[in-house]
């Protein structure tokens with residue numbers, strides 16, 4: 001091995017070592033089982049959102065979760081942008097108008113006033129402030145869900161974390177949200193005295209009562225009158241998790257597309273560079289051997 005090769009090999013080993021150590025040093029959430037991995041249309045380098053799923057997930061958020069959870073970084077108009085649920089402009093206008101929002105500036109008499117929402121407005125939060133939110137929920141404020149589709153992460157442990165390095169697994173957050181939705185236990189162990197018992201919540205005592213029940217949210221129907229997908233906790237959980245992933249990363253599709261284009265460009269560029277190099281050095285080689 002030449003000196004240069006040794007250096008390269010050393011650097012590679014160091015990187016791999018750092019990845020391995022990094023993978024084990026962060027502690028897994030103690031006591032809580034690892035959420036099972038679900039199938040997501042948006043996973044991987046080519047993954048995209050399923051529009052119909054995002055629309056259903058939004059329906060679940062709106063009809064169930066929005067009673068307690070805000071979505072403060074999302075504007076109504078985001079729902080019509082490409083790469084998301086892609087509701088029509090008219091749908092979004094009508095939807096925004098159903099909400100009452102606080103106007104940013106006071107009226108002529110100096111009073112802050114409420115008015116029907118417009119597409120450019122952000123989603124109003126269900127509570128005036130965190131203290132009120134906590135008071136209404138037995139002491140724990142329901143967190144804003146804008147970034148929840150990215151926020152929750154955990155170690156998946158050996159050997160999964162090694163596989164994950166190659167498969168680019170990044171769906172901890174939606175897997176976790178789905179697991180929380182489906183993880184309620186009807187009969188908690190004896191002696192448990194919390195609000196609710198959830199298999200996947202840290203220490204199991206969660207202050208959120210089970211939000212979803214089979215048949216609770218009506219889904220679009222096929223011609224034969226049956227729902228396009230099952231109206232079950234499991235399916236609601238997947239749909240709302242997918243919606244929250246989009247809400248936390250509304251430009252994911254554009255970002256992945258750009259990444260792919262950059263890689264394609266680099267491949268073509270390397271080819272061109274290779275042949276250019278060969279051409280330029282051809283004469284030098286020829287002269288050397290002359």
Ligand code: HEC
Pocket residue numbers: 060061064065066067068069137140141142143148152177180205206207208209211212240
């Ligand atoms: C009745 C009010 C209420 C409703 C409805 C509700 N939640 Fe919650 N949620 C809470 C509260 C309170 C917490 C804080 C729980 C805690 O920290 O113990 C919470 C916490 C959460 C968390 C965070 C868990 C964590 O790891 O900290 C997620 C995710 C969540 N809710 C998702 C949802 C989704 C999705 C829906 C709709 C399907 C929903 N919630 C409906 C009250 C609610």
